[in-house]
Amino acid sequence: MRPFIQFESVSKAFGSLTVVNSLDLAIEKGEFISLLGPSGSGKTTILMMLAGFERPTQGAIYLDGKRIDHLPPYRRQMGVVFQNYALFPHMSVAENVAFPLEMQRVPRAEITERVERALDMVKLKQLKDRRPSQLSGGQQQRIALTRALVFEPSVILMDEPLGALDKQLREHMQLEIRDLHKRLGLTIVFVTHDQAEALTMSDRIAVFNAGRIEQIDDPEVIYDTPRTRFVAEFIGETNLIEAKVASVDNQVARLSLGAGLSARAHAGNGLSAGQTASFSLRPERIRLGAAPGGSNALDMTITDCIYHGDHMRVQLTRDEFSLVARCERLAGNWAVGAPVVASFDPSDCTVLTQ
Amino acid sequence: MFRALQFTFGAAIVIFLLMPIFAILPLAFTSSVFLNYPIPAYSMRWMHELTTADVWRTSIVNSLIIGGGATVFATVLGTLASLGMRKGALPMVGLLRTLFLLPMVVPAVVLGVGMQIFLVRLGLASTYLGVIIAHAVLCIPFVIVSVSAALQGIDPSIERAASSLGAPPVTVFRRVTLPLAIPGVVSGAIFAFATSLDEVVLTLFVAGPNQRTLARQMFSSIRENINPTVAAAALLLIIGTLCLGGLAALLRWRQKRSALETAPSAI
Known part of the structure; x- marks a missing residue:
């Protein structure tokens, strides 16, 4: 049929x-x-x-x-x-x-x-x-x-x-x-x-x-x-992270992001240590706070904060590594230059094939 | 200062272009037998002569027959040619288009000689059909220009929509393409008729004494026995042309208005 x-x-x-x-x-x-x-x-x-x-x-x-x-x-x-x-x-x-x-x-x-x-x-x-x-x-x-x-x-x-x-x-x-x-x-x-x-x-x-x-x-x-880099970028906004896989343990990869930062992400199959891979992390999955709020917690600095009415887009950097986060307008009053902890879970990251 | 100069120059050119027309028209109403000024008194005698004398009356009828025939020929063929050249399915459409428009630029004398030899061979010399064919050749470019422009204005997706809604090609043409192109077809026909109406050179070559058109009759009357009937005939031609021109302008105006209306307005 x-x-x-x-x-x-x-x-x-x-x-x-x-x-x-x-x-x-x-x-x-x-x-x-x-x-x-x-x-x-x-x-x-x-x-x-x-x-x-x-x-x-x-x-x-x-x-x-x-x-x-x-x-x-x-x-x-x-x-x-x-x-x-x-x-x-x-x-x-x-x-x-x-x-x-x-x-x-x-x-x-x-x-x-x-x-x-x-x-x-x-x-x-x-x-x-x-x-x-x-x-x-x-x-x-x-x-x-x-x-x-x-x-x-x-x-x-x-x-x-x-x-x-x-x-x-x-x-x-x-x-x-x-x-x-x-x-x-x-x-x-x-x-x-x-x-x-x-x-x-x-x-x-x-x-x-x-x-x-x-x-x-x-x-x-x-x-x-999203399965590929193209889809991740075309649908919505995303953080594309190129990272080196430090180790893989039980389908969770440990990534070194540069600037001394590391994070854990769901890797699925087919990733091995030492390889470079791309990940997609949606901005709204990142939680910002003064203290760690997830199994990944990165110490970053706020470099820009853009008002969008119902939400804010917050630009974060640490040396050459940068992220965009999207958060509720009322969740906090973020000043440019202030230190902040960006938290997310391993399942928020998706491995992309090229 | 410059504007005044511009205006004067423009006015001078308009006067230069219209002068011959204004010079001849009053003579249509002269009472004298000579085609010159001053006009002794106004009378309708030459208008009367134009509509009653056999040669003139026949020539008017001939003009209408030949003009009508040539218009039908040229409109049908020109419209078909425009449709064929439209879709871009033909190779060398550009060359074809140029060939179709050639009668507009080729000297009428050249066309006339060729046409005469050709029509004699076909046994159509000095027949109505022969003159109609010769005139149609001259008229086709006007139809093609006008119809092509109209077809170009039709959004291809409208025809695609008709086709997707279940209309076979012939129905698409009959229900959608032709109704949308008809203003172009009509104004092409008007230009074709006007072209045939004042055609002399070709007519001299291909027409026999039985197919004397009004323009041709004016030409010979000036050489043979010049009198103010020519002026009356000229008046008739001018009025005819003005009417046709007015009709064409009206059509174009309506088309433009409906084109403005069809522009999608987002709200």
Whole structure:
């Protein structure tokens, strides 16, 4: 039994430039998966291959057990939402939403009814006679979404659909799309370069870099235990620590950090004494205090303190070793130049492979 | 000081360009049989002559037939050519485009000689179809320029959206591409018609006595029996051209307005 959507060693090259490199990806029915990566990482090309606008140079794509990579877009039954909405400017809102139903030769009366119902769902029924140009960005995006949903496609594909909206509206739409996904049991493939968006919305995130998947996992796993340096840096903020492994004992490594500091970190398998390794330590995992508050306690000096409203970013150094910590605004009054103890647990550190 | 100079210079150029038109127009209403000033009295006799004399009436009808035919030909072919050159699927699109626009720059005499030899071989010399084809060649570049610009203004993702929503290519074209490009097609057709209307040189080479257009008739009347009907015909042509120009401007204005409206406004 194949998964609902399957990419089987799919590659895509434009001339000599390989954009997607031998990709294997399985997506389950009802899943909300985000393809996350910087521009040029191949995520949009993957979506375009799934929608049928690009053909793979190599490999096969399956939907519901059937091979689809040779099918034209109009035979694939996928709802695509574009970044710039791509509404038909010469049609009214209702005509836009009716378009996919007309293509399926749904009877007139049923079209009218389904369009009404769909517009009701996004609370835009009162705008049905307007032209897209008379709507705000958020309303246009909602209509684009409705148009992609109304013909009950097997999959919804979204290409940075919220990229053109301002922050507040974007966050609102994120929740709305998530809600629709849950309510209607949709399978959604969502392309974004915004890591916060991917973390908020997805069941699973595939992090792309240079045409390959760096890591694919639940949002929590991606954030808490990034596997590679790229993922650790791309998702959220992190302290990348290059350290020499002094000894390994029962999967806990003793690291020498330089400047006379040492710490213990969960090493997993495959680390041995004498080796140099990279670790990721999230800033919010570091606790600052006057006295040690964890099994790792480093004596540092505060060199900078930046106010962020709900939290503070505190820059710590000791000689050439430095860390960034993030802490509650009310947790203390840290003066620049003051000594402080930075504490964290071995499990807060994640070993990264290159 | 400089601004005043600028203004004077601009005004002088406008007067220089418009003078011939203003010089000929009043003569359409002269009562004299000579095409010169001063005008003894105003009368409608030459306008009457233009609309009743057989040669003139036939030439007006000919102009409309040939202009209409050439417009249809040029609009269909030019639109198809623009569509074909749009997707970038063809090799050497740049060269093709230049070739299509060539009739705009090649001297009409050269075209005329070539066209005459060619049409004689096809047995189309001195036929309506022959003149229509010859005019269409001259009109196609105008259609291509106008339609290409309109097509360029269409966001490709709109067509992709239509396709993903279940529309096969022909339906995408009929329901999305063509409706969005139609202002460009119409203004291309207007330019094509206007071009055919005042074409003389090609017509001299390829048209027989039965296909005398208004412009061609004016040309021969000046040489054979000059009288103020020419001025009346000129007035008619100018009015026709102004109407067409006004229509084109109106279309462009509407297009610009709807383009402004479609720009996504984030709220």
